[in-house]
Amino acid sequence: MRNVTIDVKHVTRVEGHGNISVRVTDGAITHLELKIVESPRFFEAFLRGRKWHEAPHITCRICGICSVGHTSASLKAVEAAAGIEVSPQTRMLRKLILNGEQLQSHVLHLYFLAVPDFLGVGSVIPLASTHPDVVRRALRMKKLANDLCGAIGGRHIHPIAMHAGGFTHLPQPAELVELKQRLEASREDLLHTAELYSTLRVPDFTRETEFVSLKIGYNGEYAFYEGDLVSTREPKPTDVQDYRKRVIESVVQHSAAKHCRSPHSAAYMVGSLARFNNNAAQLHPEAKNLAEKLGLRPVCHNPFHNNTAQLIECVHCTEHSIELIDSILTHGLKEEPLAKPTHFGRGAGAVDVPRGTLFHEYELDKDGTITQANLIIPTGQNLANIEADMRAMVPPLVASGMSREDITLRLEMLVRAYDPCISCATHLLNIEWEE
Amino acid sequence: MKPRIGVFSLTSCEGCSLAILELEDQLLDILGAVEVVNFREGMTERSWEVDVGFVDGAVSTPEDEREAKHLRESCRTLVAIGACACLGGVNTLKNRQEEKDYRAYVYGDRAAWFETQPARPLSAVVKVDFELPGCPMVKEEFLRFVQCALSGRSFQLPDYAVCVDCKKKGNLCLYEKGVFCLGPVTRAGCEAICPSFGSRCEACRGVLGEQALVTAGVNLRESYGVALEDVLADVQRYGAFQGNTLP
Numbered sequence: 001m002r003n004v005t006i007d008v009k010h011v012t013r014v015e016g017h018g019n020i021s022v023r024v025t026d027g028a029i030t031h032l033e034l035k036i037v038e039s040p041r042f043f044e045a046f047l048r049g050r051k052w053h054e055a056p057h058i059t060c061r062i063c064g065i066c067s068v069g070h071t072s073a074s075l076k077a078v079e080a081a082a083g084i085e086v087s088p089q090t091r092m093l094r095k096l097i098l099n100g101e102q103l104q105s106h107v108l109h110l111y112f113l114a115v116p117d118f119l120g121v122g123s124v125i126p127l128a129s130t131h132p133d134v135v136r137r138a139l140r141m142k143k144l145a146n147d148l149c150g151a152i153g154g155r156h157i158h159p160i161a162m163h164a165g166g167f168t169h170l171p172q173p174a175e176l177v178e179l180k181q182r183l184e185a186s187r188e189d190l191l192h193t194a195e196l197y198s199t200l201r202v203p204d205f206t207r208e209t210e211f212v213s214l215k216i217g218y219n220g221e222y223a224f225y226e227g228d229l230v231s232t233r234e235p236k237p238t239d240v241q242d243y244r245k246r247v248i249e250s251v252v253q254h255s256a257a258k259h260c261r262s263p264h265s266a267a268y269m270v271g272s273l274a275r276f277n278n279n280a281a282q283l284h285p286e287a288k289n290l291a292e293k294l295g296l297r298p299v300c301h302n303p304f305h306n307n308t309a310q311l312i313e314c315v316h317c318t319e320h321s322i323e324l325i326d327s328i329l330t331h332g333l334k335e336e337p338l339a340k341p342t343h344f345g346r347g348a349g350a351v352d353v354p355r356g357t358l359f360h361e362y363e364l365d366k367d368g369t370i371t372q373a374n375l376i377i378p379t380g381q382n383l384a385n386i387e388a389d390m391r392a393m394v395p396p397l398v399a400s401g402m403s404r405e406d407i408t409l410r411l412e413m414l415v416r417a418y419d420p421c422i423s424c425a426t427h428l429l430n431i432e433w434e435e
Numbered sequence: 436m437k438p439r440i441g442v443f444s445l446t447s448c449e450g451c452s453l454a455i456l457e458l459e460d461q462l463l464d465i466l467g468a469v470e471v472v473n474f475r476e477g478m479t480e481r482s483w484e485v486d487v488g489f490v491d492g493a494v495s496t497p498e499d500e501r502e503a504k505h506l507r508e509s510c511r512t513l514v515a516i517g518a519c520a521c522l523g524g525v526n527t528l529k530n531r532q533e534e535k536d537y538r539a540y541v542y543g544d545r546a547a548w549f550e551t552q553p554a555r556p557l558s559a560v561v562k563v564d565f566e567l568p569g570c571p572m573v574k575e576e577f578l579r580f581v582q583c584a585l586s587g588r589s590f591q592l593p594d595y596a597v598c599v600d601c602k603k604k605g606n607l608c609l610y611e612k613g614v615f616c617l618g619p620v621t622r623a624g625c626e627a628i629c630p631s632f633g634s635r636c637e638a639c640r641g642v643l644g645e646q647a648l649v650t651a652g653v654n655l656r657e658s659y660g661v662a663l664e665d666v667l668a669d670v671q672r673y674g675a676f677q678g679n680t681l682p
Contacts, residue, residue, distance in 0.1 A: 010475055040496075040541065040542070040551055041446065041526070042529045042537050042538075042541055042551070043525075044540065044541050045532060045537035045538075045541050046528035046531070046532060048532075048540070049531075049532075050528075050668070054668065054672070057637075058525055058528070058672065061450075061524070061525045061570065062448055063448045063449075063450070064448040064450020064451070064453040064454070064571065065449070065450075065453055067450065108456065112456065112477055113477075116479075122479030122480045123474075123478030123480070124478075125466060125471060125477075128463055128466055136463070139459040139460075139462060140459070142456075142459055143460070146457055146459070153632075154628060154631070154634075155571075155628065156457065157450040158570060158571055160629050160632040160633075161632040161634065163634070167633075168633030168634050169632040251543060
C-alpha cells in the first residue's frame, strides 16, 4: 500500500491564504486538513460600540470580491434590527446591483481562477497571447458587471450609495438603457463561454451531502436577495430570523475561520450548486436551457459542477437584470429620502451571495449602538464539506496509482471549485503532502 | 527588460489587489509592459525577485510582520496600496478594544490558537517607498503610478483637499443639505467619488494634517453642531486618525 504526503502552502488562485495538508499511510488517510492561515479579522468584535448605520460600510470591507453581498446582508440585518421598511424601488435596485456582483464574481472565478487548471497553465496571463479572444471576452464580461455595480452603487468594491433605508444616488435612465443594451449584447459572450466550458472535462466525483440556500416559495424568483432557508435534506422553509436553528458554528484549531454543521449533517455545501439544487425550477428559461444542454440536473452531488452552476447563474443574472431594468424604467426612478429607524433591537439578514448564503446579525441598544454582532460566511460553511470531499476523494486516487502531483492538482481544483473566499471566512489555502 | 511586478496581501479584504484586475480596459496593455512574477490571488507561479511590489493589507499578526520584512528584502521598490497598508484601515478599530476581550468575543476559550497584534500600517514596520491610499485604492491613481514608474517620471499624491475636486465636478456641497463631510480635511485624488454618489467623505485617503483635523473638528462643533464623537467615528474608521480624542 502507498504512503503519500501532500503539503501545499498558500494555494494560489483563490482569495486569501490557505494550506492543504494530507498524509496517507498504507493507503489510508492518517491526517487531512484544509488549514486556514489568513489573519483573524475580528470584525464581530470591533463592530460593538459602532452605530447602526455604520455596519454596512464597515462590513463590506470584509471582502473586496463580495463587497456588495456583505453590504446587502448587513443592510437587511440592520433594517430588521431597526424596523426600517425600504421601498419597492430600493429592493429592485439592490437586486440589480447584487446580480452585477454575481456576474463579476462568477466571471472572475471561471476565467481567471478555474479555467487555467483545465487548459494546463498557471494563470490567465499566458492565455493573453495564446487565447487573446478568450481573455478579451472575459475582460469585457467582467467590465460590464463592474459597470452595472458602478452605475447603482458608485463602484463595485465597497459600494457608496447603498445605505440603511435606501440609496443616496440613483442611476440616470440613459445609463440603465445603455447597460441593458450591453447585457443583451453579452448573450453572445455567454454563448461562447458555454461553448468553451463544454469542452473542459469536469472531474468525475460524487459524495452525497446537504445543500443549503435561500428559496422564495415554490414559484417565486430564483433566490439571491431574499427568501427563507431551505436544504435538500430539509426542504421545509425556516425564517432567516431563526437561522441559528439551521447553522451551527464551531471553532477548530487548524482554521482561523469557524466550521459549520446543520441539524441534519456534519457538513453541508452552500453556493451556486446548492442554489441550483434547491431552486433550478425557478431559473430563467434561458438558464434552464443551458443547464439542459450541459446535462446538469438537480440534485447533483459532484462539487466540481459548482463551476457549471456558476455559468448557468451568469445566464440567469443577465436575463434577470434585463427584466429588472425594463421594470425600473417602466416605473420610473424617483428621489426617495432614506427610510428611518422605528425602533432598535435584534435582527438578522441573509443574502445568497456568489459563494453561498451569507448571514449578518446585530443587536442594537436603545441608542442604536451595536452591542452584539454575528457574521456567518459562505466559505466558513463550506470548509467542513471540502474536507469531507477530500477524505472521500483521496484514497481511491492513491489506490489508482495516480501521481502525487496529479492528486495535488486534483485537490487544488476541488478547493477552487468551491471558489473559497478566505479573507471573508476569517474573519484558506496551502496543500501539504507528506510521503 | 520589463520590470518584474509582484502583488501581495497582508491582513485585508484583498479588494485593492482585485481593483488591479478591474482595470479591464488597460489590463492587457499593462501585462504587455511589465512581467507579473508573483500574484497569489491570480497565478500559480511565485518568484521573490521583484522590482516593484504592491502590498495591500495591514500588519496585524506576527506572521504579517515577518512577511512585511521579507517583502522589503524581496522588492526593490515597495508600494503600499489602500487604506489598510497606508493607514491600518478598518483593522485598527480592534486596537480600540482590549486584546483579550476582542479575541475571546470571536473565538471564545479557544482564542489562544490564533495569533494577533494591534493593526499597523506597513510603514510602521518597514520603509515604504510610495503610498496609494483609499478604501479601496483609486484604480486611476494606480494607473498613473505605473505610467510614471515605466517612464521614469516622479510620482506625487495630490496635496490638496477632496473639496477641490468636488467643486470642480459641480457637486452640491453636502453641508448645504445638512450633511457633514470630511472633504475639507481629506487628501484629494479620488474624484470626490463619495460626495458624487450622495455620501459624505469619511477620510479613507487620510487627512492632510492633524492641524487641519483639529480646526475642522472645532468648526464642525461650533458652526454646524456636529458632535465630536460623530467626527471621531468617521476619522477613525479607516485609520486616518489613530488618537482617541480631538481638542
